[in-house]
Amino acid sequence: MIRGTIKVDTKICKGCELCIIACPQDVLALSVNFNEKGYRYVELISSACTGCINCALVCPEAAITVYREPKPVKKAQAKV
Amino acid sequence: MEEKLILEDGIEVEQVYRRPETLTDVPYHYCPGCSHSVVHNVLMEVVADLGIQEQTIGVAPVGCSVFAYHYMNVDMQEAAHGRASAVATGIKRVMPDKLVFSYQGDGDLAAIGTAETIHTANRGENILVVFINNGIYGMTGGQMAPTSLPGMVTSTSPYGRDVSMVGYPLKITELVAQLPATYYVTRQSAHNPNAVRKLKKAITKSFEYQQQKKGTCFIEVVSNCPSGWKMTPVETIKYLEEVMFPYYPLGDLKVPKN
Ligand SMILES: Cc1ncc(C[n+]2csc(CCOP(=O)(O)OP(=O)(O)O)c2C)c(N)n1
Ligand code: SF4
Ligand code: SF4
Numbered sequence: 001m002i003r004g005t006i007k008v009d010t011k012i013c014k015g016c017e018l019c020i021i022a023c024p025q026d027v028l029a030l031s032v033n034f035n036e037k038g039y040r041y042v043e044l045i046s047s048a049c050t051g052c053i054n055c056a057l058v059c060p061e062a063a064i065t066v067y068r069e070p071k072p073v074k075k076a077q078a079k080v
Numbered sequence: 081m082e083e084k085l086i087l088e089d090g091i092e093v094e095q096v097y098r099r100p101e102t103l104t105d106v107p108y109h110y111c112p113g114c115s116h117s118v119v120h121n122v123l124m125e126v127v128a129d130l131g132i133q134e135q136t137i138g139v140a141p142v143g144c145s146v147f148a149y150h151y152m153n154v155d156m157q158e159a160a161h162g163r164a165s166a167v168a169t170g171i172k173r174v175m176p177d178k179l180v181f182s183y184q185g186d187g188d189l190a191a192i193g194t195a196e197t198i199h200t201a202n203r204g205e206n207i208l209v210v211f212i213n214n215g216i217y218g219m220t221g222g223q224m225a226p227t228s229l230p231g232m233v234t235s236t237s238p239y240g241r242d243v244s245m246v247g248y249p250l251k252i253t254e255l256v257a258q259l260p261a262t263y264y265v266t267r268q269s270a271h272n273p274n275a276v277r278k279l280k281k282a283i284t285k286s287f288e289y290q291q292q293k294k295g296t297c298f299i300e301v302v303s304n305c306p307s308g309w310k311m312t313p314v315e316t317i318k319y320l321e322e323v324m325f326p327y328y329p330l331g332d333l334k335v336p337k338n
Contacts, residue, residue: 003091007081009099016113016306016313022273039112047088053097054273060110060117062103065081067093 004051004068006044012061013041019055019064028055100125102133104153113313115303116145116212118270119279123183123210124152126283136179137171139164141193143185144218162193165200168207179290181208186227187217190252194226197252204261204295208286211253211298214305215324222308226250229327234308249327253300257333263295265334269302271320275330294336302328 013035019042020028027046035041051068083095102124108117127136133154140148142161149156159167164182172180189197189211200209216234217223224234224241227249231240241249257265264286268279279301286297302324304316311319 003087003093004096005085005087005093007085012107014112018113018313018317021314021317051093051096056097057273057276058118058270060112060114060121061108062099062117062121064097065095065099066097067085068096069091069093 001048002050002069003047004049004066005047006049006051006055006067007065008042008044009061009063009065010035010041011037013039013063014061015039015041016060017042018058018060022054022058024052024054025049100128102128102153104151106150108151109147110144111305111307113304113306113316114144114218115214115270115301115305118276119183119210119212119301119303120145120148120151122270122276122280123181123283124154126280126287127152127154130284130287132179132287135177136181137175139168139171139180139182141182141184141188142219143188145183145185145212146219148183162188162191163196164188164193165205165207165209166196168209169200169203169205172205172207176206179208179287181210183210184212185218186211186213186215187220187223187225190226190250194250194252198255198259201256201262201296201298202259204259204263206290206293206295208283208290208297208299210283211300212303213253213300213328214303214308215249216305216308218305218308222305222310227252229323251328253298253328253333256296256298261295262298262334263336264289264297264332266298266332267300267302267328267330269320269325269330271304271317289336300328302330 030040053066056064136154138156168182223236269275
């Protein structure tokens with residue numbers, strides 16, 4: 001499985017949960033904590049994130065940065 | 081934000097997606113889960129990808145997106161309610177080398193601004209019209225719009241839209257597609273990752289057609305309004321799929337012939 005991770009800008013997250021339903025790996029959940037605006041923000045709750053960017057695409061607040069493991073060099077070259 | 085990170089088990093990961101740099105740092109005033117924000121993001125991502133930030137001029141409407149210019153880091157002009165496509169016409173005609181778009185809600189574009197919308201499209205103005213159809217007047221408190229669905233409960237149709245009294249929802253995108261001067265007319269959404277990818281393609285194509293001076297491109301985005309619909313954002317996604325899309329089917333209505 002390709003590895004990935006996300007960073008959520010918890011200050012601007014509004015806890016809409018749209019990223020949670022967009023995530024095929026089911027690795028996002030609302031925090032028990034609130035941000036300054038009073039919203040429960042989203043957290044990554046497992047290391048099974050694949051960096052597919054689905055959550056970031058639907059995030060209204062553009063609050064998610066996504067990271068993914070680079071393709072192995074050999075495979076990437078074979079493709080060219 | 082870091083370009084690279086090391087995961088707990090030592091695997092190095094690279095940044096593959098971030099907030100478009102063509103957005104300002106101002107947090108959106110939109111309600112949680114509102115499609116307006118998603119469409120702003122996609123629009124600005126396309127502007128960044130095409131490298132057209134300096135050439136792009138947007139026209140903001142009256143409605144919830146009246147402050148679009150606080151967020152989109154391109155030159156923008158505010159228009160009177162419903163007149164955004166007329167203002168965009170003027171801008172484009174004076175500065176034909178700029179890439180001009182109007183961004184309008186359904187109350188703006190399909191109610192008070194119907195005449196401007198139809199005539200802009202009928203003249204084939206070489207602009208992009210982005211039409212956010214959430215079936216309601218969001219900003220003013222969720223009143224019925226020409227686009228509200230039959231039976232839809234809104235603050236001014238508490239027993240549901242009665243079509244025998246107020247007529248049927250106006251499919252203005254279908255109308256616009258009939259006009260010979262429109263070049264590309266499509267109906268999209270932004271309710272899931274694939275829809276966002278398709279919307280991004282549609283916006284990209286529209287700016288490219290505008291660069292090729294092809295005429296009016298018109299993109300309807302069937303959208304939600306969690307506050308006006310009195311639903312959670314997650315509930316609005318189901319409502320879109322089950323109720324809005326059957327009436328407003330997604331897909332291209334007019335594609336260039338060749
Ligand atoms: C000339 C004029 N008439 C009426 C209004 C009141 N008004 C403000 S926004 C709005 C409707 C907005 O609805 P829509 O265009 O669907 O946008 P949304 O807020 O749903 O995004 C109305 C009627 C106004 N500002 N100006
Ligand atoms: S989609 Fe964005 S704003 Fe909504 S809960 Fe997820 S991170 Fe927060
Ligand atoms: S009222 Fe509706 S359209 Fe306006 S910001 Fe809120 S959810 Fe969006």
